[in-house]
Amino acid sequence: MSFNQERLMQVLLAPQISEKSTRLADKFEQVVFKVVKDATKPEIKAAVELLFKVQVESVQVANMKGKQKRFGKVMGRRKDWKKAFVCLKPGQEINFAAGE
Template identity: 75%
Template structure:
């Protein structure tokens, strides 16, 4: 795969209460990814950037919420998230700036 493309696949880690619960229970990390990313690209990007081994990747499309500003109804844009399952003993620590 193209290394330049892999550097653009991951947008940000998804840090939330649910993401922390999933990380503790299933050894998974959740990332916000570009909308046309594939599982293979996400796996390659995580292994390249964080130097960890990835066991599997699950993807989900998140629909944008409906929002209103007075009479004007609108919608936030949707996005894609990836649940990255790490092999046992692997860990990504975002507090220390990434890495193992």
Template identity: 65%
Template sequence: MSAVKFDEGRLMQILLAPIVSEKATAVAEKHNQVLFKVLRDATKPEIKAAVELLFKVEVDKVSVVNVKGKTKRFGGRLGRRDHVRKAYVCLKPGQELNFSGEAA
């Protein structure tokens, strides 16, 4: 696998959280993709290696989107939400991701 050339400690920190929303569910059903919130400096090869290492699945490709944080008002002051980097991870045909941690 491609996880050999990366530091395993770094790979364990790349994926911050899965994104569970209506859009993420629709993408998962239609294109066999899973969405993750990842570190802002994570690269596509690192994301691929991290998913393969943590979930023991084969990844076909990775697409990333950088989302700028919205400017919001907090009380009387202006503030900004954090910037987010999302990773659309496309799994190879026949692969399935199980978030419960149980082996199939």
């Protein structure tokens, strides 16, 4: 399955760095990414393999609801977003702290 190179560059928005994602990375060799809302599992897999030069075993996605926030007297809402849990093959690793 081939994908448009430009589309793959736009699929991943940012790594999701939190205590939970760090624990997943250590225990299960998983990495968590914020992705565009219309991204598919095969697109996410291809984008991670292209950008980070690693082999991906599987991808799980979760649609996250935006939080309710107050702006003065008005109740507003943040945008809904999609989170991808990318499981890497054994021995593979993505190190985001390499620049430090």
